[in-house]
Amino acid sequence: MKELLRLERLSKRFGAVAAVNSVSLSVLDGEFLTILGPSGSGKTTILRMIAGFEQPTGGRILLDGEDILDTPVNRRPFNTVFQDYALFPHMSVFQNIGYGLKVRHLPRVEIRDRVEEALASVDLAGYAARYPDQLSGGQRQRVALARALILRPRILLLDEPLGALDLALRKRMQITLKEIQERVRITFIHVTHDQEEALSISDRIAIISLGDLQQVAEPKNVYFRPANMFVARFMGENNLIGGRLSARSGDLVRVQTPMGTLHSCSAGLGQADAEGRQVSLVVRPENIVLLSEEDSGAVNALEAEVVREVFIGSEDKLIVRPRGCPGMEIMVKIHSDTAVGARSGQRVRIGWRAENCWLIPEAEAACP
Amino acid sequence: MSGTAEPSRRAGGSRLEMYLLFLPTSLWLILFIAIPTVMFFIYSFWTVKDEFLVKGFSLLNYLRFFTTGVYPELLGRTLVLALEVSGITFAMGYPLALFISRKSGRAKSILYMLVVIPLLTSYIVRIYAMRLILGSNGLINNLLIILGLIREPLPFLLFNRFAIFLTLSVILAPFMVMPIFTSLEKIPRSYIEASRDLGASDFETFWRIVFPLTLPGVIAGFMFIFILTLGDFLTPILVGGTQGMTFGKIIQMNYGIAYDWPFGSALSVILLILSLAIILIASRFGALREI
Numbered sequence: 001m002k003e004l005l006r007l008e009r010l011s012k013r014f015g016a017v018a019a020v021n022s023v024s025l026s027v028l029d030g031e032f033l034t035i036l037g038p039s040g041s042g043k044t045t046i047l048r049m050i051a052g053f054e055q056p057t058g059g060r061i062l063l064d065g066e067d068i069l070d071t072p073v074n075r076r077p078f079n080t081v082f083q084d085y086a087l088f089p090h091m092s093v094f095q096n097i098g099y100g101l102k103v104r105h106l107p108r109v110e111i112r113d114r115v116e117e118a119l120a121s122v123d124l125a126g127y128a129a130r131y132p133d134q135l136s137g138g139q140r141q142r143v144a145l146a147r148a149l150i151l152r153p154r155i156l157l158l159d160e161p162l163g164a165l166d167l168a169l170r171k172r173m174q175i176t177l178k179e180i181q182e183r184v185r186i187t188f189i190h191v192t193h194d195q196e197e198a199l200s201i202s203d204r205i206a207i208i209s210l211g212d213l214q215q216v217a218e219p220k221n222v223y224f225r226p227a228n229m230f231v232a233r234f235m236g237e238n239n240l241i242g243g244r245l246s247a248r249s250g251d252l253v254r255v256q257t258p259m260g261t262l263h264s265c266s267a268g269l270g271q272a273d274a275e276g277r278q279v280s281l282v283v284r285p286e287n288i289v290l291l292s293e294e295d296s297g298a299v300n301a302l303e304a305e306v307v308r309e310v311f312i313g314s315e316d317k318l319i320v321r322p323r324g325c326p327g328m329e330i331m332v333k334i335h336s337d338t339a340v341g342a343r344s345g346q347r348v349r350i351g352w353r354a355e356n357c358w359l360i361p362e363a364e365a366a367c368p
Numbered sequence: 369m370s371g372t373a374e375p376s377r378r379a380g381g382s383r384l385e386m387y388l389l390f391l392p393t394s395l396w397l398i399l400f401i402a403i404p405t406v407m408f409f410i411y412s413f414w415t416v417k418d419e420f421l422v423k424g425f426s427l428l429n430y431l432r433f434f435t436t437g438v439y440p441e442l443l444g445r446t447l448v449l450a451l452e453v454s455g456i457t458f459a460m461g462y463p464l465a466l467f468i469s470r471k472s473g474r475a476k477s478i479l480y481m482l483v484v485i486p487l488l489t490s491y492i493v494r495i496y497a498m499r500l501i502l503g504s505n506g507l508i509n510n511l512l513i514i515l516g517l518i519r520e521p522l523p524f525l526l527f528n529r530f531a532i533f534l535t536l537s538v539i540l541a542p543f544m545v546m547p548i549f550t551s552l553e554k555i556p557r558s559y560i561e562a563s564r565d566l567g568a569s570d571f572e573t574f575w576r577i578v579f580p581l582t583l584p585g586v587i588a589g590f591m592f593i594f595i596l597t598l599g600d601f602l603t604p605i606l607v608g609g610t611q612g613m614t615f616g617k618i619i620q621m622n623y624g625i626a627y628d629w630p631f632g633s634a635l636s637v638i639l640l641i642l643s644l645a646i647i648l649i650a651s652r653f654g655a656l657r658e659i
Contacts, residue, residue, distance in 0.1 A: 074568060079565055099563070099566050148566075151567065
């Protein structure tokens with residue numbers, strides 16, 4: 001896929017506050033890119049600068065290699081789905097969806113045909129005469145989507161469009177959104193604070209925190225291979241174990257921790273990260289297994305004590321405290337079928353494979 | 369047992385408290401609004417014969433209104449005046465409200481205060497202020513003389529219908545600006561952004577989105593100015609001279625000069641019905657929500 005849009009050292013200051021800090025990002029033609037970050041991270045400001053609602057205080061925005069900062073909002077080939085949908089309350093669904101065509105002075109017949117087609121594409125045929133206040137949240141959302149897509153924009157910008165919906169509807173709309181994007185093949189830039197949403201619908205995720213871009217990668221990489229401590233923590237439920245590199249040989253490294261020596265693949269480390277460096281070992285709860293007595297050959301095996309077991313549906317969360325580090329809790333996810341019914345205080349052995357962990361060259365308190 | 373009894377006792381107590389809370393307001397409304405209204409309604413069916421009040425039911429006052437051409441004609445002329453005043457305050461007030469609502473922070477509150485502050489001074493003072501501006505020794509005439517544009521003061525500025533129109537337009541302007549400003553402020557920024565985003569120019573965004581959404585405020589402004597102009601009698605008395613006659617002034621004259629309270633009351637009832645009709649029409653367009 002070729003590059004469609006490029007943000008070059010894009011910055012935005014509001015008075016003394018830097019909302020966006022020199023963000024450079026390349027958006028590929030036809031991809032579904034999600035800008036993910038906690039509230040106040042600057043993700044919406046980036047979207048608003050692309051749309052043209054905010055003028056950056058530094059940097060450039062290039063579309064097909066051409067700077068578009070001087071192009072006003074109504075001349076940029078982008079359309080936005082707003083967080084509150086921004087449906088015009090005094091216009092019917094038909095008038096809302098046809099608005100962009102009407103201000104382009106297209107013939108009445110063409111407007112009618114295209115609006116009807118757009119309505120059908122979001123399963124709202126027959127709703128043309130309704131007004132926004134007669135629609136449910138999900139229907140409004142689809143009207144907003146149809147209103148933006150009918151203009152066939154080069155990029156569709158989505159500002160937390162699912163934020164106001166309840167959980168079940170949000171899950172359904174995530175799938176709808178993805179299906180629509182795959183059908184129309186328009187580049188989507190989607191802003192959200194919901195990690196799961198970002199992971200499930202994006203081709204790539206750009207994680208942003210306090211105005212700084214943290215990592216841009218495919219969902220799997222953001223999830224299993226966080227670039228830094230912020231991403232590791234933000235992507236939820238990672239186990240982070242602080243330690244010191246003690247030996248490095250090819251793809252394998254040893255990390256000295258209060259729980260003993262742990263083995264890891266060297267993924268995540270730079271060439272310059274040598275022995276003695278403070279690192280944090282990242283292990284996802286689903287990559288940890290309970291070891292039986294026979295599994296004595298496992299590379300990473302820890303004696304631990306169960307703190308509690310939490311049933312969360314398809315999985316059980318087992319919180320254990322490793323021996324040698326009483327202040328630390330490690331989370332293990334096990335399939336409910338194989339749940340052991342562990343009681344608190346029970347001794348277990350946990351372990352994981354060296355290739356299932358990941359190293360971040362940043363210090364984490366070894367034994368909090 | 370006590371657990372179920374207590375909440376109901378508490379609810380009973382709060383209901384009594386609620387009535388007590390509304391008592392002063394209710395008394396005030398009954399004493400100064402409801403009773404006088406009922407009284408002039410009753411008065412309007414009485415008559416005056418040889419300077420004596422005849423307390424017997426009669427429709428003579430209403431008959432007199434509808435059969436004497438001058439009264440309906442005067443009402444018509446006053447309605448035209450109200451239309452002119454609301455028209456000019458709309459034409460001047462809408463851009464002003466738009467201008468203020470586009471400012472932000474401090475500038476916005478200061479400008480809005482400047483619109484509202486005149487309402488805090490006495491209505492009579494504001495009419496007198498207009499007299500000082502329009503009079504033959506007033507601001508405008510003196511200024512024009514100093515500039516050498518005229519030699520004699522312009523006579524048509526004061527004591528005629530034009531002076532009533534001008535004075536009412538100035539002193540009632542806040543009642544047009546306020547509801548329009550309120551409805552402008554209620555429009556979420558995202559509507560305007562969405563319109564621009566969908567390709568509309570600034571003008572189209574105003575015409576298709578902003579203006580339609582402020583119509584209730586515009587109608588509320590028209591309603592205020594219509595009702596206030598129809599009932600006003602001080603402005604014609606103070607700046608209208610002999611030729612500036614309005615419906616409000618004729619009511620005042622029946623009470624204060626002719627001592628024909630029953631006929632004055634009948635005219636008031638007609639005015640009241642007209643005003644209620646205007647409010648009813650305005651509320652159909654959602655105007656009352658903007659106040």
